[in-house]
Amino acid sequence: MRTHRISAALALTAAIVLTASACGGGGSGGGSNSSPKTLTYWASNQGSSLENDKQVLEPELKKFEAQTGIKVNLEVIPWSDLLNRILAATASGQGPDVLNIGNTWSASLQATGALLPFDQATFDKIGGKDRFLESAIASAGAKGKDPAAVPLYSMAYGLYYNKKLFQAAGIANPPATWEELVEDGKKLTSGDKYGIAIEGGNVSENVHNVFTLGMQHGTGFFDASGKPAFDSPEAVAAVKQYVDFIANDKIAAPGNAEYAANQSVTDFATGKAAMLMWQSAGANLKSHGMNPDDYGVVPVPAPAGATGDKATTSMVAGINMAVFKNTKNLDGALNFVKFMTSDEEQKTLNGTYGSLPSVKAAQSDAAFATPELQTLAGVLQKSAAPLPQVPTESQFETLIGTAVKNLLASAAAGKPVTEATVKDELSKAQQQMPAS
Amino acid sequence: MSEKVIDRQTVGKEAAPKGAAPARRRLRDKFGRSALPYLLLLPALLAELLIHLVPMVTGIVMAFKQLTQFFIRDWGSAPWSGFDNFKVALEFNAPVGKALLHSFWVTCGFTVLSVGLSWLIGVTASIFTQDAFRGRGLLRAAFMLPYALPVFAAVITWSFMFQRDTGLINHVLHDQLHLTSDKPFWLIGDNSFWALLTVSVWKSWPFAFLTLTAGLQNIPRELYEAAALDGAGVWQQIRRITLPSLRPVNLVLVLVLFLWTFNDFNTPFVLFGKSAPQAADLISIHIYQSSFITWNFGQGSAMSVLLLLFLLLVTAVYLFATNRRRGEAE
Numbered sequence: 001m002r003t004h005r006i007s008a009a010l011a012l013t014a015a016i017v018l019t020a021s022a023c024g025g026g027g028s029g030g031g032s033n034s035s036p037k038t039l040t041y042w043a044s045n046q047g048s049s050l051e052n053d054k055q056v057l058e059p060e061l062k063k064f065e066a067q068t069g070i071k072v073n074l075e076v077i078p079w080s081d082l083l084n085r086i087l088a089a090t091a092s093g094q095g096p097d098v099l100n101i102g103n104t105w106s107a108s109l110q111a112t113g114a115l116l117p118f119d120q121a122t123f124d125k126i127g128g129k130d131r132f133l134e135s136a137i138a139s140a141g142a143k144g145k146d147p148a149a150v151p152l153y154s155m156a157y158g159l160y161y162n163k164k165l166f167q168a169a170g171i172a173n174p175p176a177t178w179e180e181l182v183e184d185g186k187k188l189t190s191g192d193k194y195g196i197a198i199e200g201g202n203v204s205e206n207v208h209n210v211f212t213l214g215m216q217h218g219t220g221f222f223d224a225s226g227k228p229a230f231d232s233p234e235a236v237a238a239v240k241q242y243v244d245f246i247a248n249d250k251i252a253a254p255g256n257a258e259y260a261a262n263q264s265v266t267d268f269a270t271g272k273a274a275m276l277m278w279q280s281a282g283a284n285l286k287s288h289g290m291n292p293d294d295y296g297v298v299p300v301p302a303p304a305g306a307t308g309d310k311a312t313t314s315m316v317a318g319i320n321m322a323v324f325k326n327t328k329n330l331d332g333a334l335n336f337v338k339f340m341t342s343d344e345e346q347k348t349l350n351g352t353y354g355s356l357p358s359v360k361a362a363q364s365d366a367a368f369a370t371p372e373l374q375t376l377a378g379v380l381q382k383s384a385a386p387l388p389q390v391p392t393e394s395q396f397e398t399l400i401g402t403a404v405k406n407l408l409a410s411a412a413a414g415k416p417v418t419e420a421t422v423k424d425e426l427s428k429a430q431q432q433m434p435a436s
Numbered sequence: 437m438s439e440k441v442i443d444r445q446t447v448g449k450e451a452a453p454k455g456a457a458p459a460r461r462r463l464r465d466k467f468g469r470s471a472l473p474y475l476l477l478l479p480a481l482l483a484e485l486l487i488h489l490v491p492m493v494t495g496i497v498m499a500f501k502q503l504t505q506f507f508i509r510d511w512g513s514a515p516w517s518g519f520d521n522f523k524v525a526l527e528f529n530a531p532v533g534k535a536l537l538h539s540f541w542v543t544c545g546f547t548v549l550s551v552g553l554s555w556l557i558g559v560t561a562s563i564f565t566q567d568a569f570r571g572r573g574l575l576r577a578a579f580m581l582p583y584a585l586p587v588f589a590a591v592i593t594w595s596f597m598f599q600r601d602t603g604l605i606n607h608v609l610h611d612q613l614h615l616t617s618d619k620p621f622w623l624i625g626d627n628s629f630w631a632l633l634t635v636s637v638w639k640s641w642p643f644a645f646l647t648l649t650a651g652l653q654n655i656p657r658e659l660y661e662a663a664a665l666d667g668a669g670v671w672q673q674i675r676r677i678t679l680p681s682l683r684p685v686n687l688v689l690v691l692v693l694f695l696w697t698f699n700d701f702n703t704p705f706v707l708f709g710k711s712a713p714q715a716a717d718l719i720s721i722h723i724y725q726s727s728f729i730t731w732n733f734g735q736g737s738a739m740s741v742l743l744l745l746f747l748l749l750v751t752a753v754y755l756f757a758t759n760r761r762r763g764e765a766e
Binding site: 084087090091093108111112113114201203253254255257258260391394395398399401402405406408409410412413428431432434 | 504505506508509510511530531532535599600601619621623624625626709710711713714725728730731732
């Protein structure tokens with residue numbers, strides 16, 4: 001009886017603990033053409049809901065079917081699941097044929113070997129490498145390697161500002177330097193209204209913003225040999241500058257520190273905050289009832305007189321399209337990539353989603369001539385830098401994003417934020433990077 | 437008890453055919469009879485093997501491999517790393533080990549408080565609802581509500597309530613009751629521990645309540661009547677009759693609650709998302725971060741194996757200690 005209960009408890013315990021880490025066995029086969037009539041496509045969530053994405057994409061997939069006779073099975077996957085799904089697909093070898101990836105994951109996923117490399121011959125099949133924007137191609141894999149994906153939708157960060165609130169505070173022009181931004185922010189902050197809204201609980205937003213600030217201070221968070229340099233003086237200065245919005249400048253509401261469900265966009269749209277740094281927020285603001293005439297978009301501030309990397313005002317944001325190496329319909333998959341990156345589809349899809357085309361020829365279309373998109377297109381061409389394209393990029397995103405989140409949390413709780421506390425947090429993040 | 441009964445039955449049956457049938461038939465009979473239960477168990481056993489044992493063994497094997505993003509596509513090619521993953525996890529002066537140890541202590545404190553409070557509330561509520569009164573059924577049903585709700589829906593509601601600026605908790609504490617000078621954060625920073633504890637207790641005490649209510653039904657009424665005649669007050673009745681009678685139920689209940697709470701993943705994950713605040717960094721979330729987010733599955737598995745060993749140890753000690761004490765009592 002006793003041994004029985006013990007062994008039952010052992011089994012229960014063991015089962016609970018280890019089911020979490022269990023996955024299937026991996027396959028190592030390459031692509032083939034054994035199932036040429038169907039494709040599975042994992043799309044990322046670009047629209048206002050998963051349902052909305054289906055409505056946007058289905059008609060286009062029908063067009064593709066009419067042209068080629070290939071039926072595309074669409075699955076729209078929320079961002080919170082996408083990376084885990086891709087990892088599971090990689091580990092099991094059971095994945096889609098074509099999939100969307102966040103472009104910052106490119107190098108990390110490239111390192112797993114799960115994605116089809118786009119070499120010269122592959123690029124030729126989809127219409128050539130030259131059709132794509134250089135900055136977008138640069139964020140599709142590690143430098144010196146064949147890209148693991150091709151850019152599909154492009155986005156960039158801009159500084160959105162509320163024209164009415166600026167006018168009411170007597171500010172004539174949007175800020176062009178950080179000093180101006182902080183100064184304006186202070187003028188705009190009173191009562192429960194704040195100068196700027198940030199998404200402090202969102203790890204990705206944090207890392208995107210401190211990356212831009214890092215570039216301006218002269219660090220990409222990795223040294224020339226690809227080793228992490230998270231706690232360099234430049235990185236500390238960059239992170240502190242961001243955290244100071246809450247800690248010292250007090251131009252962002254302390255409550256921002258726990259925002260992780262796009263509350264900052266809501267705050268901006270409802271006039272609770274006068275500025276917002278966001279990528280392609282137009283469609284999102286519209287859904288909150290904000291009129292495009294009520295806000296302006298300018299590049300994110302940079303240090304006065306900065307040039308080159310120090311004039312970076314945004315990461316190269318965007319979505320890439322990749323082909324799973326294990327696909328059973330290689331030709332069909334490439335055909336589909338060609339279709340989705342054609343000038344025609346690029347105009348339609350980016351026009352609907354409020355993002356920018358990744359192919360040069362589609363950029364000049366009238367749909368992208370709004371002031372917002374023209375500003376963002378300018379940023380993408382002139383002052384956007386890709387996040388570090390290194391295999392450990394996804395670890396970097398998580399660790400630095402979390403470190404900034406922790407710092408913002410302690411700033412919001414009224415604890416002092418100094419260079420020492422920032423450096424301490426960043427050192428901790430760096431120590432958790434895998435040694436290699 | 438039950439073992440003895442079974443023994444007596446088999447003895448009786450074996451005694452009957454003795455001498456009557458040839459020895460070979462008796463052997464086959466005996467074999468056929470004893471094999472049948474095992475045959476019936478076989479499907480369950482296979483399923484158990486497939487669902488529990490295989491992933492477990494896989495997980496243990498993974499712990500000895502350097503299974504990073506470079507190798508997940510083809511596990512076989514991942515190099516063996518011996519005890520390296522364990523060494524990293526157990527080196528408490530280095531960052532990874534230190535963080536794991538911190539997470540371990542947080543989890544221990546959290547589990548003790550959560551199980552203790554759940555049990556206390558459960559036992560109180562079950563004793564109060566023991567005697568019949570108008571609306572008792574309704575109240576019992578209401579108590580069971582948290583247990584019946586889907587975890588995700590319940591916890592996401594809590595996360596809305598805990599929001600600093602728009603949440604219900606701060607509205608009541610700060611705006612209505614003026615208990616705090618400033619609106620506190622619940623989902624980030626040090627308070628997150630208490631937020632997590634609140635949700636966890638809310639979620640698990642109905643189970644304690646249910647189990648203990650069932651246990652109470654087995655206590656004979658006469659015991660209380662006799663005690664009342666002897667002049668025992670309510671408090672004495674609870675201490676001398678109710679609690680000792682509930683002991684067998686409590687033994688199992690506390691163990692199960694302990695295992696569930698210690699391993700709880702859903703609550704912190706839904707409440708805080710992928711990166712839990714330091715103060716509420718439960719071990720299951722920590723392991724998830726170490727494997728899924730940093731893509732180091734070998735490391736995550738090693739931590740899981742360590743957790744498994746710890747829980748096995750606790751369970752074994754617990755069962756050993758409680759069984760021995762019961763033996764002494766008898």
